[in-house]
Amino acid sequence: MAASSVLVLVEHAAGTLNKATADLLTAARGLGEPIAVLLDTPDADEALIAELGKLGVDAVLRLRHPRVAKYVATPAAKALAHLVAQRQPAAVLVAATADGKEIAGRLAVLTESGLLTDVTDLNSEGAAVQEIFAGSTIVRSHVTVGTPIYAVRTGAISPDAITPQPTTPTVEEFTVDFSTDGVSHTLEDAQILEEVVEPKGSRPDLADAAVVVAGGRGVGSAAGFELLEQFADALGGAVGASRAATDGGLYPHQFQVGQTGKTVSPQLYIACGISGAIQHRAGMQTAHTIVVINSDPNSPIFEIADFGIVGDLHTVIPQALVALRERAGH
Amino acid sequence: MSGPLNVVVLVKQVPDSGAPRSLSATDATVDRESGDLVVNEMDEYAIEEALRLTKDRGGQVTLLTMGPVQAAQSIRKALQMGADAAVHITDEALHGSCAVKTSLVLAAALRTLEWDLVICGAESTDGQLAVLPAMLSQRLGIPALTGARKLAIDDSVDGAAETASAGCVGRIERQTETGYQLVQAELPAIVSVWDTINEPRYPTFRDIMAAKSKPISTLCLADLGIASSDVGAAGATSRVDEAVPRPPRQAGVIVEGDERAGTKLVEFLATRRLV
Ligand SMILES: Cc1cc2nc3c(=O)[nH]c(=O)nc-3n(C[C@H](O)[C@H](O)[C@H](O)COP(=O)(O)OP(=O)(O)OC[C@H]3O[C@@H](n4cnc5c(N)ncnc54)[C@H](O)[C@@H]3O)c2cc1C
Numbered sequence: 001m002a003a004s005s006v007l008v009l010v011e012h013a014a015g016t017l018n019k020a021t022a023d024l025l026t027a028a029r030g031l032g033e034p035i036a037v038l039l040d041t042p043d044a045d046e047a048l049i050a051e052l053g054k055l056g057v058d059a060v061l062r063l064r065h066p067r068v069a070k071y072v073a074t075p076a077a078k079a080l081a082h083l084v085a086q087r088q089p090a091a092v093l094v095a096a097t098a099d100g101k102e103i104a105g106r107l108a109v110l111t112e113s114g115l116l117t118d119v120t121d122l123n124s125e126g127a128a129v130q131e132i133f134a135g136s137t138i139v140r141s142h143v144t145v146g147t148p149i150y151a152v153r154t155g156a157i158s159p160d161a162i163t164p165q166p167t168t169p170t171v172e173e174f175t176v177d178f179s180t181d182g183v184s185h186t187l188e189d190a191q192i193l194e195e196v197v198e199p200k201g202s203r204p205d206l207a208d209a210a211v212v213v214a215g216g217r218g219v220g221s222a223a224g225f226e227l228l229e230q231f232a233d234a235l236g237g238a239v240g241a242s243r244a245a246t247d248g249g250l251y252p253h254q255f256q257v258g259q260t261g262k263t264v265s266p267q268l269y270i271a272c273g274i275s276g277a278i279q280h281r282a283g284m285q286t287a288h289t290i291v292v293i294n295s296d297p298n299s300p301i302f303e304i305a306d307f308g309i310v311g312d313l314h315t316v317i318p319q320a321l322v323a324l325r326e327r328a329g330h
Numbered sequence: 331m332s333g334p335l336n337v338v339v340l341v342k343q344v345p346d347s348g349a350p351r352s353l354s355a356t357d358a359t360v361d362r363e364s365g366d367l368v369v370n371e372m373d374e375y376a377i378e379e380a381l382r383l384t385k386d387r388g389g390q391v392t393l394l395t396m397g398p399v400q401a402a403q404s405i406r407k408a409l410q411m412g413a414d415a416a417v418h419i420t421d422e423a424l425h426g427s428c429a430v431k432t433s434l435v436l437a438a439a440l441r442t443l444e445w446d447l448v449i450c451g452a453e454s455t456d457g458q459l460a461v462l463p464a465m466l467s468q469r470l471g472i473p474a475l476t477g478a479r480k481l482a483i484d485d486s487v488d489g490a491a492e493t494a495s496a497g498c499v500g501r502i503e504r505q506t507e508t509g510y511q512l513v514q515a516e517l518p519a520i521v522s523v524w525d526t527i528n529e530p531r532y533p534t535f536r537d538i539m540a541a542k543s544k545p546i547s548t549l550c551l552a553d554l555g556i557a558s559s560d561v562g563a564a565g566a567t568s569r570v571d572e573a574v575p576r577p578p579r580q581a582g583v584i585v586e587g588d589e590r591a592g593t594k595l596v597e598f599l600a601t602r603r604l605v
């Protein structure tokens with residue numbers, strides 16, 4: 001008997017797959033046979049198909065349409081709704097990014113289905129694990145109505161035990177009737193006029209860096225963050241910041257870690273001058289190793305430290321930099 | 331439409347995100363008994379944005395909440411910021427509603443009100459789903475400008491692409507992982523905002539006094555023509571099977587009053603093969 005199919009919305013940008021796609025495929029394999037849904041512009045070439053083949057994808061459904069890059073979430077939601085009606089998959093998986101969640105929400109309304117967001121694990125019965133309340137509670141839930149929709153938090157899914165065999169996927173093109181209301185867009189469409197990428201410098205991406213050196217109010221000044229940048233560079237890491245630091249103008253907002261910032265799960269997180277509010281921990285407590293430098297021994301951040309230093313970051317970090325340089329010396 | 335702008339702001343009462351929170355042991359809904367209940371922080375930014383937009387051009391700002399009876403306290407608090415009135419959807423049968431059904435109810439309530447713009451928070455601190463604006467857009471057949479860090483309402487449609495109807499457009503900077511997108515849509519529309527968009531005001535004593543007499547009207551499911559069985563735990567599209575606290579991390583090594591702390595840090599990293 002053929003396994004039931006699971007639609008996976010392929011995450012890609014600028015002609016390459018995002019890391020999230022591999023995670024989504026892994027999660028999907030636990031539920032059934034993944035079918036990659038690739039939404040792309042009309043001039044798209046075959047490069048992404050080859051990349052999907054490397055990830056072991058057998059079947060690709062591709063829509064090439066100018067709308068895909070023009071409007072936020074609506075074309076993707078309509079395309080997926082069309083495929084759900086046509087193919088009756090066991091589930092639909094999207095990445096739990098801002099776009100992915102918006103697509104999931106629209107799809108839930110269009111298909112009258114339940115959805116679960118920020119899923120960190122999925123079992124073969126479709127039970128999903130989610131972390132709620134700033135990661136302090138772990139819940140297991142399932143969808144009871146319609147075609148289950150999962151927005152999966154990428155980076156959280158543990159990789160396949162066995163590396164999937166590379167394939168040459170079969171590609172089926174499909175089209176969608178984007179019904180118009182006498183205008184060239186449908187009523188729900190919001191048009192993307194321009195995409196602006198802000199300079200982030202030469203450091204690794206905060207979201208998937210192996211090492212994150214983060215600073216809080218205790219760093220004291222924007223100049224103090226230069227010390228953190230040196231520390232991060234010596235460790236090959238990214239720089240993060242608490243909300244007190246970003247609100248206070250010590251470091252740009254895009255580097256904020258926490259409930260209202262980025263969620264990171266690096267091998268090493270070094271929290272400098274951060275007290276450890278629940279909302280900050282929400283974004284970093286799944287880090288593999290946590291190091292704390294804080295002058296107040298009563299700061300709650302010490303509760304989650306693997307290695308904690310009660311001390312002034314302005315003396316501890318320079319000393320650590322010297323020690324790092326000495327190690328690099330031999 | 332260069333005249334007044336009527337705005338509905340969606341506000342939600344949530345448990346304080348800075349304090350420990352839990353799910354109720356009996357039915358796995360958010361525990362509203364223990365801990366402080368507050369206005370969802372992001373919604374304060376939504377209120378501020380509505381007040382900012384209507385300040386010059388005029389128009390009504392109405393708050394809309396779906397929540398239990400005690401949510402009225404948070405609504406009163408939210409009114410202190412300066413909105414004109416509030417609508418509170420409350421009904422026993424709503425307890426345990428999922429996001430899909432919450433959007434059904436809020437959409438029905440929005441159809442009973444007059445507005446040009448709906449503004450809400452980008453996400454709630456308890457559910458953190460960040461799906462509601464998209465769901466409402468889909469249900470109401472209006473565009474959603476989501477995740478805004480900047481919002482402008484533009485009356486001159488010149489230069490705006492695809493302006494079929496006479497109206498004005500909303501334009502946002504939509505915060506993304508790598509920067510932002512400039513996104514535009516015609517009104518009526520729904521906008522969701524991040525905490526980067528403005529600085530919410532603190533109510534003055536006068537604002538606090540004025541809020542006491544502002545009207546809060548209530549709606550129940552019957553008013554909206556929605557069956558009890560379609561919402562709440564009975565109509566939910568997903569179910570929580572189990573909720574457990576995260577296991578605590580193992581206690582680590584703490585170094586205090588040590589002049590070699592920085593060096594020891596590097597030694598520690600070396601033992602874990604992190605340098
Ligand atoms: C709805 C909501 C969402 C939020 N979202 C986030 C979020 O996403 N991310 C986030 O980070 N916060 C968030 N917050 C804010 C959070 O509650 C805290 O206010 C914030 O994390 C505090 O930042 P901090 O630790 O840098 O500052 P503080 O709490 O002021 O701590 C500064 C620390 O620095 C230490 N220190 C001072 N000087 C030195 C020195 N020379 N050397 C070493 N240590 C020193 C102090 O002992 C202190 O522990 C949110 C709050 C709310 C209400």
Ligand SMILES: Nc1ncnc2c1ncn2[C@@H]1O[C@H](COP(=O)(O)O)[C@@H](O)[C@H]1O
Nearest residue numbers: 340341396450451453454459460461462
């Ligand atoms: N029960 C509710 N009543 C009113 N507004 C709500 C409710 N739930 C969510 N919202 C609004 O929707 C936004 C996003 O919520 P969510 O999708 O749950 O993360 C919130 O910031 C509120 O503005």
